[in-house]
Amino acid sequence: MSDIFQEVDEDLRRENFAKLWARYGKYVIALAVLLVLATAGVVQWRQYQQHQREAEGARYVGALNLAREGKERDAADAFAALARQAAGGHATLARLEEAALKARAGDVAGAIAAYDVLADNGSADPVYRDVATLLAAQYSLKNGDPRAIIAKLTPLTTADNPWHPSALELTALAQLKAGDRTAARATYQRIADDLAAPQGLRARATEMLTALAE
Numbered sequence: 001m002s003d004i005f006q007e008v009d010e011d012l013r014r015e016n017f018a019k020l021w022a023r024y025g026k027y028v029i030a031l032a033v034l035l036v037l038a039t040a041g042v043v044q045w046r047q048y049q050q051h052q053r054e055a056e057g058a059r060y061v062g063a064l065n066l067a068r069e070g071k072e073r074d075a076a077d078a079f080a081a082l083a084r085q086a087a088g089g090h091a092t093l094a095r096l097e098e099a100a101l102k103a104r105a106g107d108v109a110g111a112i113a114a115y116d117v118l119a120d121n122g123s124a125d126p127v128y129r130d131v132a133t134l135l136a137a138q139y140s141l142k143n144g145d146p147r148a149i150i151a152k153l154t155p156l157t158t159a160d161n162p163w164h165p166s167a168l169e170l171t172a173l174a175q176l177k178a179g180d181r182t183a184a185r186a187t188y189q190r191i192a193d194d195l196a197a198p199q200g201l202r203a204r205a206t207e208m209l210t211a212l213a214e
Contacts, residue, residue: 076101146178165197
């Protein structure tokens, strides 16, 4: 007798499953297909990204080789193109290389412009953006507006910024260029009193304090 009840129960289950499948089966199939397509898409995207990174790396090495061969203008152009088209680390390094090559070739304005592009790039690593700001300020000291340089460096002069000793030294030089010896002395004093600053930088600050006191 129990076998009969079991067979009836199994029949009911099969019937219910058939009804459920008839109603929802197409959705189950669609979901399965979607999952397969999504998985394939993720794999293809990762492969594409890997291919892009490899291609960008090859272009970066090619530009470096041009620089080593003395073809600095061609190398700068290659780095500039890579900086515009690449993403992430390769774009950042390419922009730094482009600016350095332009500065070496005497194109200071071009170097400053390249550094400014990197400094203003919100997607770049803040450390590299700060380096670009420092280098742009350094090359701007000779002919640039000292007050604009001071304003640009101000965010980097806070104690929690790893570049603040260098930013303070450039700020002091800009203050001297602006004719503000009092502000420059105060800035050099901050450097001299900063035990975390590099020893050589503190020594230069102390020498400048002595010179400005005369």
